[in-house]
Amino acid sequence: MRYFHIKNTIIGLLILTTLINAQSFFSMKSFGEELLSNNATALGLGGLVSLHRENPSFPLVLNKTSFYASVLSNLVYGKYRENGRLIYDVRPMLVEGKIPLPYHFRIGVRLSEIFNQNFDVYSETTSFAGYHYQRHVIGKGGMYRIGINCSKSFLNNKFSCGFEYAKILGQSLEQWTFEVLDRNYITLDTVITGYSTHNLKFGVFTDVSFLTIGAIFENFLTGVINSKVISHNTIVDSISGLKFNLPQGFGAGIIFNKLTNTKFYLDIFYRNWTKTLIADTVVTKYQNSIKYSLALEHWFMESYPLRIGMRYYLSYLRDYQNIPIKEYALTTGSRIPIANFGAFDYSLELIRRFGKETKETIGRINFSLAFEESWKKRTRRWGY
Amino acid sequence: MIRRYCFLIILLLVYFLVSCNKDPIGFNELERELSVPLTQTLYPIEQYCYGKNVPLGWADYLVLGKNNEYESRILLKFPIDTLTLDGITSLNLVLYPYKYNGINFDIYLITKISEWQENSVTWNRTYEGQSWLNPGGDYYPHLITNVDLTTDSCIISIGVNPALLDTLRNYANGFILIPTSNGLFATINSRHIGKAPKLIVEYGVTKKTFTAVQDAHIIKAINLTPDPYQDAWLGAGYPFRTMLKFDLDSIPDNTTIVFAELVLPVQSSFSLSDTFDIAVWKVLEPYFASFTSFADNRFAQSRFHAANDSIIKFDLRNIVQFWKTKPDSNFGILISCYPQNHEISRVQLRTNPVGPYLKVAYILPPERRFK
DSSP states (O other): OHHHHHHHHHHHHHHHHHHOOOOOTTTTSTTOEEOOOOSHHHHHTTOOSTTSTTSTTOOSOOOEEEEEEEEEEEEEEEEETTEEEEEEEEEEEEEEEEEEOGGGEEEEEEEEEEEEOOEEEEOOOEEETTEEEEEEEEEEEEEEEEEEEEEEEETTTTEEEEEEEEEEEEEEEEEEEEEETTTTEEEEEEEEEEEEEEEEEEEEEEEETTEEEEEEEEEEOOEEEEEEEEETTEEEEEEEEEEEEOOOEEEEEEEEOOSTTEEEEEEEEEEOGGGOEETTEEOTTOOOEEEEEEEEEEEEETTEEEEEEEEEEEEEEEOTTSOEEEEEEEEEEEEEEETTTEEEEEEEEEEEEEOSSEEEEEEEEEEEEEEEEEOHHHHHHHOO | OHHHHHHHHHHHHHHHHHHTOOOOOSGGGSOSOOOOOEEEEEOOSEEEEEEOOOOOTTOSEEEEEEOSSEEEEEEEEOOOTTOOOTTOOEEEEEEOEEEOTTEEEEEEEEETTOOOOTTTOOSSEEETTEEOSSTTOOBOSSOOEEEEEOSSSEEEEOOOOHHHHHHHHHSEEEEEEEEOSTTEEEEEESSSTTOSOEEEEEETTEEEEEEOSEEEEEEEESSOOOOTTTOOEEEESSOEEEEEEOOOTTSOTTOEEEEEEEEEEEEEEEESSSEEEEEEEEBOSSOBTBTOOBOSSOSEEEEEETTTOSEEEEEOHHHHHHHHHOGGGOOOEEEEEESTTSSOEEEEEOOSSSOOEEEEEEEOOOOOSOO
16 A cells, blocks of 8 residues: 555656746746755754765764765745746755775765756736737756865874865756747747856865864856757757856854763855856856755664754845745654665655745655665675 | 556556646746747738649549530540440440539540540540640530430440441440539549449340540630639639749748748638649749749648638648748748639639738747857
8 A cells, every 4th residue: 555655756747847847936037946954864854964965074083884865855836916827846956975095085076956946837917019018037957066085084083084076067948938928939949058167166064072163165166058049949048168257155163062862963054146257247146045954863773863943044045025035944854764775765845935025934854765784794894 | 367457547647737738837937038920921022923734633532514714525535446236235334423414425545547546535626736726625416315414324325336336346445424404513433442433335145344434624714814813713623723933032030930830811712522622832933924843742731611611721831941041942822722623713813902911920049058
């Protein structure tokens, strides 16, 4: 019976995903929705950045080969004045693997989404020359990081530092539909945008008494944007090699773990978007983004945690009335251990994101599958 | 099983609830300037109208009749070269009218020297490059019979006169049916299985049936001569065609055509049927009067209701967009009834004070995400 439910849920989600693909009513702006955390554990704890897998030096101790994959399921109810609309989206967000090496070194690879540009919006119905028309714009795509990282633990696993290099690749495809409703005439234009840049990230993680501290710094190298507009099978506008510099990001966090079975998390991440350059010109419409996460994790039994968190996020984007877009979130999550395999992490998020008039209420379910393998032969040889 | 279907139905309902909602949430967050659709009304810069005899042998129905504007005759040929004349007791021509209207007509034998061909015969020619001696068909003056077509299955007795039979087999190229009553038209099945014209020969109790191997109708237009540059006529049977060309230079380049509607105001129409189709073809070369070539495939098609319609509209978005992209290909369009060998029909378009026009709306393409 359980198999039946899982199977049908998957079929149902696939149907919905295939036919409706949208993430946010704000993600058509600029680089789209900024995704700081990508796994169910971190998202269940309010969206940790410096204290979890986004930090290349995480974890402090790695004695098992670890693979991790995450899927995000997103249900957004948008509201603008008296209108409301529901959109839905399911997509993979993270695939990661880390392998321990001798002398407390470890290397890893990581594929994750950093900006999401999925959206699906309709215009108001307007009239011209006696006919009514409506525009419909669907965007799909985003920016993704493909990174390799290396880290090492020192001081008897009390301190670790790590470095990650990532190639940032992205593409978005927007379909602009113009529909004359009285005649059922539909015209389609397409905008394709491609991104390419590089990212360097450095992180540290340390255990000091009952505190665990993590910090990261990331920087983007100069990248290029290529874009073209295709109308009636003809490229009517294009640009290639448009330079852009994404801003640096800084993050820090503390875990308070004095209590038995309970940890408190505080995590902050900041990105100075006001330094963003496009075509060597500072983009003035952005604001610096900041995210605060506060969370608690309590282990009822050895393998069953309860995670509760909250998040405040000030986006780099402003709405069309120049009002900053903010986000408040309540999060929770847990983990189901899988014998001889690893664990299944899940989290639930209830998010309220808003500008002045456009408001989103978002329900998110995130799933992560963690595979952890002990290597007994290596353990004997390397001592960990 | 029931739970499974309930589950899927609920999912589909959720999907429809979600996908059918087109409320404008978030559209104003696009950050990109959008052009307002602009409209233009364009009038033809070139217009040419002509009528032309075309072969009608492939039509589904044969038209027989005449009025003050048209005359249509029917030609029939049967494979009777090996017919044995001795012992014939009766000879009957069988027609299956679709509409009969009580029309009266004469039947004659077509002369042997006029070797007509179904796929190319017209009022003026027997086949490609060969004319009738007398336009409208060469036939022996001896009347075979006169017929009133009053039923939907008409058996016409030809008679068994030996001289007639000999002429029919050895010195004729089939029958020609010539209408005598004015103002009436009939349509006779040609292609429907089992309803093609037949010739039944009886030898006492035995009979032989010959199905027409070739049949066609030929049409003459009487006193129908449009002014090539002032009139705009469309027709079938005796096709009238109108070519129109519009100057699109006033529409900016790189625009997306969202609306291009060709509007044809109707002044008067004539048709044997209540409805018929009108189609648009793309003209392929610069204007060369009635010799201008046009595409084989029609570009747009619209149903015309003779009793109700006062205007005809076509969606020409794609072709206008094509012309904007490749202006050198803009040789205009040709409009006529479709199919051209259909029953007789004609539409005379109004040309004054407002004649055919093209209403175009366009928008500028969307902006890139990053300028």
